[in-house]
Amino acid sequence: MRSAAQFKNHPIHPMLIPFPIAFLIGGTVADFVGTIGNRPGWSIGASYPLIAGVVTALLAAVPGAVDYFVTVPPNSSGRKRATKHAIVNVSAVVIFIIAIALKSWPPREASAIGLALDVIGACALTFGGWLGGTLVNRNFISVDHRYANAGKWKEVHVAQSAAQSPEGAAVAKADELKVDQMKLIRLDDGTRIALARTEQGYRAFDDRCTHRGGSLADGVLICGRVQCLWHGSQFDCSSGEVRAGPAKEPITTYRVEERDGEIRLILHA
Ligand code: FES
Structure with a gap:
């Protein structure tokens, strides 16, 4: 079904999600390398992509919420999946916010707890992405498909x-x-x-x-x-x-x- 949050028929949510994924996973890897590899600069610098990841995740959530309420059919298995997708991704963002807060400001090296939160957040983000992919591939959310003579979505x-x-x-x-x-x-x-x-x-x-x-x-x-x-x-x-x-x-x-x-x-x- 065509996305309600779209620009020139291109759904906006899938356009934005690569940014938080890249920033949050990249920040987690940098924290991991910095802490395990004893490279404090990596761990300190990891805070910046993590912050960028949280900000871009919140931006990507806006068209996602529009599609959740308008595009995903209510009272359907797709809506249940979309609810899980939203809960898992919001949880991941909250986990990353706590991990960033634990590093204080200006950022310090990650503690063991902070590193564990990074990893948990990255796993939650991956699971949320898997659910999002299923919403597109199986439930056709934001897919503006065409078949013979079907015309445009109206x-x-x-x-x-x-x-x-x-x-x-x-x-x-x-x-x-x-x-x-x-x-x-x-x-x-x-x-x-x-x-x-x-x-x-x-x-x-x-x-x-x-x-x-x-x-x-x-x-x-x-x-x-x-x-x-x-x-x-x-x-x-x-x-x-x-x-x-x-x-x-x-x-x-x-x-x-x-x-x-x-x-x-x-x-x-
Ligand atoms: S939801 Fe229509 S066939 Fe399963």
Whole structure:
């Protein structure tokens, strides 16, 4: 799913994380060499990349937090993984801050405790990176993928009250999507609904895959079926029924109508 924190369609969080990784691991190595190799200059100098690492980690956390709250599908296995990723990385930064504080200012050589904290922080950072990599490689967070005729990622924010009115809410122009293209509708209460144009017309259904919460608007649409990219479940866009597992529960479908050249989502009972 395309990152919400992006610049010219390039996700910002992955652009920034090499800096804290390089500084914090580099500082740890310098501390290690300085202490074990009896080179005090290395250990004293290690404080500077460690400080730079903490500052750049905090900067990288900002677009990461935006993606956590906006891009990662709520109530999903990806969200749980993203929570772990955030906790582990914030813990690593706190550990490095304590290690830096123990060296005082101007910096002294690292103590045994400070060195141990460096190593623990570096291990936590590595584990956090592994979780982050899984979020990208398996959950497609910040991946703006394309398949035949899928078009570009589209989304629209809509007031829930408008969608619940008898007229419904306008969510797309009638010719906005081509057949087999989708669009994510975000309601202001956090609900996510996928709008899909099939050969039979427009359809709307829960964006959340009933298996582990993958985004269906980020999936693949073909022949009236939508496939979740996380583990391959397929659903009928009209009835919501499962056409292929591992999902077992159907998805909820919603009413859409074309009126005056607009597609309207109608949640009114
Ligand atoms: S989350 Fe597993 S198939 Fe959709």
